[in-house]
Amino acid sequence: GAVVSQHPSRVICKSGTSVKIECRSLDFQATTMFWYRQFPKKSLMLMATSNEGSKATYEQGVEKDKFLINHASLTLSTLTVTSAHPEDSSFYICSASYPGGPGELFFGEGSRLTVL
Amino acid sequence: LAKTTQPISMDSYEGQEVNITCSHNNIATNDYITWYQQFPSQGPRFIIQGYKTKVTNEVASLFIPADRKSSTLSLPRVSLSDTAVYYCLVGDGVSGGYNKLIFGAGTRLAVHP
Numbered sequence: 001g002a003v004v005s006q007h008p009s010r011v012i013c014k015s016g017t018s019v020k021i022e023c024r025s026l027d028f029q030a031t032t033m034f035w036y037r038q039f040p041k042k043s044l045m046l047m048a049t050s051n052e053g054s055k056a057t058y059e060q061g062v063e064k065d066k067f068l069i070n071h072a073s074l075t076l077s078t079l080t081v082t083s084a085h086p087e088d089s090s091f092y093i094c095s096a097s098y099p100g101g102p103g104e105l106f107f108g109e110g111s112r113l114t115v116l
Numbered sequence: 117l118a119k120t121t122q123p124i125s126m127d128s129y130e131g132q133e134v135n136i137t138c139s140h141n142n143i144a145t146n147d148y149i150t151w152y153q154q155f156p157s158q159g160p161r162f163i164i165q166g167y168k169t170k171v172t173n174e175v176a177s178l179f180i181p182a183d184r185k186s187s188t189l190s191l192p193r194v195s196l197s198d199t200a201v202y203y204c205l206v207g208d209g210v211s212g213g214y215n216k217l218i219f220g221a222g223t224r225l226a227v228h229p
Contacts (some may be wrong), residue, residue, distance in 0.1 A: 006159075043203070093160075105162070110157065
């Protein structure tokens with residue numbers, strides 16, 4: 001099946017710094033990618049829809065200035081957590097829809113962010 | 117977006133068949149039903165997808181009744197490695213090449229020796 005890759009898989013940073021997470025579709029072009037966050041033993045929460053060449057669409061309650069999303073190419077979307085704080089520590093997961101399929105999403109491996 | 121309801125948890129034993137039922141009473145005409153599996157600290161993995169009747173692949177079967185208000189994921193002869201969280205999602209078909217899916221709580225399946 002199609003492959004979506006995230007990097008880094010784990011990152012630890014100090015409070016106040018910014019962290020960038022990359023999401024790549026390795027063998028297909030994804031005009032749209034999705035970003036989720038997941039807390040321990042909880043379900044995935046959709047944060048935003050990333051559209052290639054345009055602004056991301058954020059879900060209600062998600063701070064646009066805190067979570068910057070850029071989808072500069074058909075194979076790469078990035079999530080930047082700006083001025084990270086300990087409460088931003090979470091598991092971030094991206095996904096991309098394989099074009100032409102009836103909605104099958106392929107997910108990245110996830111990126112675990114720990115803010116000290 | 118159609119909301120889904122699943123049992124919070126299930127227990128089974130190795131070699132048994134496991135059936136997880138999902139309710140989606142407000143499913144729309146264009147919605148497909150998709151099931152994902154997630155292991156701790158990993159992204160969800162696609163299991164199976166269907167629109168109506170029965171779908172079978174190498175790992176599972178998906179049964180969808182005529183009214184499509186529910187669906188049942190069937191895992192034949194589970195093993196310990198099938199211990200995971202299973203999510204049922206519904207979403208509309210191809211629309212601009214993407215499908216926005218909202219995750220419910222999922223079903224935490226524990227397979228015991």
